Amino acid sequence: MSISFFRHRTTPSLSTCNNLLHQVSTRFTRFRFISMAARQDSNVQRRTQLNKNLLKARESVKDLPSLSPILAPDNRPLLMQNQAIGMVTSAQANFMRVIVESPGSSTVSENPRGFKARLESKEEEEPKVGVELLCVVKAVLKKIKRRVLVGDKVLVGAIDWIDRRGMIENVFQRNSEIMDPPVANVDHLLVLFSLEQPKIEAYSLTRFLVEAESTGIPVTLAFNKCELVDEETRLAWKEKLQSWGYKPLFCSVETKSGLGSLEFILREQTTVIVGPSGVGKSSLINALRSNQHVSDVVEGDNWSANIEGSKWLDDQRVGEVSVRSGRGKHTTRHVSLLPLSGGGYLADTPGFNQPSLMKVTKISLPQLFPEIRKMIRASEPTKCSFNDCLHLGEPGCVVKGDWERYPYYLQLLDEIKVREEFQLRTIGTKREGDVRYKVGDMGVKQAEPRLELKKHRRQSRKRINQSILDELDDLDDDENLGDVEEVPTEDDKRAIGLKNQ
Numbered sequence: 001m002s003i004s005f006f007r008h009r010t011t012p013s014l015s016t017c018n019n020l021l022h023q024v025s026t027r028f029t030r031f032r033f034i035s036m037a038a039r040q041d042s043n044v045q046r047r048t049q050l051n052k053n054l055l056k057a058r059e060s061v062k063d064l065p066s067l068s069p070i071l072a073p074d075n076r077p078l079l080m081q082n083q084a085i086g087m088v089t090s091a092q093a094n095f096m097r098v099i100v101e102s103p104g105s106s107t108v109s110e111n112p113r114g115f116k117a118r119l120e121s122k123e124e125e126e127p128k129v130g131v132e133l134l135c136v137v138k139a140v141l142k143k144i145k146r147r148v149l150v151g152d153k154v155l156v157g158a159i160d161w162i163d164r165r166g167m168i169e170n171v172f173q174r175n176s177e178i179m180d181p182p183v184a185n186v187d188h189l190l191v192l193f194s195l196e197q198p199k200i201e202a203y204s205l206t207r208f209l210v211e212a213e214s215t216g217i218p219v220t221l222a223f224n225k226c227e228l229v230d231e232e233t234r235l236a237w238k239e240k241l242q243s244w245g246y247k248p249l250f251c252s253v254e255t256k257s258g259l260g261s262l263e264f265i266l267r268e269q270t271t272v273i274v275g276p277s278g279v280g281k282s283s284l285i286n287a288l289r290s291n292q293h294v295s296d297v298v299e300g301d302n303w304s305a306n307i308e309g310s311k312w313l314d315d316q317r318v319g320e321v322s323v324r325s326g327r328g329k330h331t332t333r334h335v336s337l338l339p340l341s342g343g344g345y346l347a348d349t350p351g352f353n354q355p356s357l358m359k360v361t362k363i364s365l366p367q368l369f370p371e372i373r374k375m376i377r378a379s380e381p382t383k384c385s386f387n388d389c390l391h392l393g394e395p396g397c398v399v400k401g402d403w404e405r406y407p408y409y410l411q412l413l414d415e416i417k418v419r420e421e422f423q424l425r426t427i428g429t430k431r432e433g434d435v436r437y438k439v440g441d442m443g444v445k446q447a448e449p450r451l452e453l454k455k456h457r458r459q460s461r462k463r464i465n466q467s468i469l470d471e472l473d474d475l476d477d478d479e480n481l482g483d484v485e486e487v488p489t490e491d492d493k494r495a496i497g498l499k500n501q
């Protein structure tokens, strides 16, 4: 059809353009012919009309997500032999590692004539659950800006079970999503500190706890390296934390104490571990992934041992603590989910010492302190006189100032107020896309307006039309790349840690 536009120089109608755009996932190549026709058509009037149609059709690109509706969490699509449902465990550049959770059945074969039947029956002898696939993301998902995150449950298609490759075709709806690091479907956050090396600081711990609470995901607090302090110090911290509203766990990767309880808490969940650099996050993950410690609580299959072709049995990099600062040297880089021997996944994060609190507002801050939550609960049905009380000792406020972290609360409130006022002043009513965030000292993010180049110069219509055509060509190229050419090279495989099979 589109080839005939090219040959006979006819102008496709708007509805034809729309139709073609809606077929973007499978037949985008056709569009190339229209754009070529638009460029090569010598009749100016026809060319203008065609460009106008393309322009309007571009509007309908907004409907593209309908091409690939997001899957409900409990959706169990009928899977073909070369499809599977799995979880993304790491992402690097264009490649993602996916662990197969439910493979397709050979009874639903994409290939009704079954000329691969012999091969398939041979494959079936090998278990597919737990197999790690190196995947690319289908181009259409990128075009409709559907991000695939580590932790996402995904539908993988075009699987080559021998080479362990596939293509992520769709994403299931997420239960949760955290930004820093970007991980989906996180069930649990583990805030890890050490009492010594680096020495614990109550204010820094408060920032980490507030940041963790701001995600709305359940939080567990644990202290590592507890063999470095005496019983008295440990007890003092335990009591202190209880008054803050937390029940801390104490452990030591060095002596292996407390690891069994941690393993029990982490089982069957996806946990992200956060904490300052050098507290032993990577060391803890390594210890929990191996069966070196004696676990008296958890029994059962070590299913992660089934995972083949994996770098998971390599250890996380453990860094040295800097002699000068007593802190770790930021050794953890890419986020990946690591299966624990007792079940569940754990994601390491790069150690940083100053959570940005970018998502915390002055109104949400009070709810992130268990002490304030408790005081408000205890006072019910009386509440503060104002719904959005900031608890600064106003008359009628039920939150008093006689608790240990009140000065920290005030300090954080000031910091957030300054940030919010700055944003209001400098950014005003700008849309989110017009704001960019710069990471400054100590990892504190600052918002600033995104400057638009040549803002006041009107773009010529010719340029607009040309850019649309270029965009469509890119889309076309991407589509081909995603479906056909994007085969991981040996270097890519190495980059993502997939060993040669």
Ligand SMILES: Nc1nc2c(ncn2[C@@H]2O[C@H](COP(=O)(O)OP(=O)(O)OP(=O)(O)O)[C@@H](O)[C@H]2O)c(=O)[nH]1
Binding pocket: 224, 225, 226, 227, 228, 251, 252, 253, 254, 255, 276, 277, 278, 279, 280, 281, 282, 283, 284, 317, 318, 319, 320, 321, 328, 329, 330, 331, 332, 349, 350, 351, 352
């Ligand atoms: N004494 C003692 N040292 C420990 C313990 N656990 C870990 N370490 C040491 O602490 C140092 C830092 O450990 P890492 O696991 O790299 O710390 P991290 O939190 O992952 O650091 P980043 O990657 O920078 O965020 C290493 O030298 C570990 O050997 C422990 O229980 N006791």
Ligand SMILES: [Zn+2]
Binding pocket: 384, 385, 389, 390, 391, 392, 396, 397, 398, 399
């Ligand atoms: Zn109040």
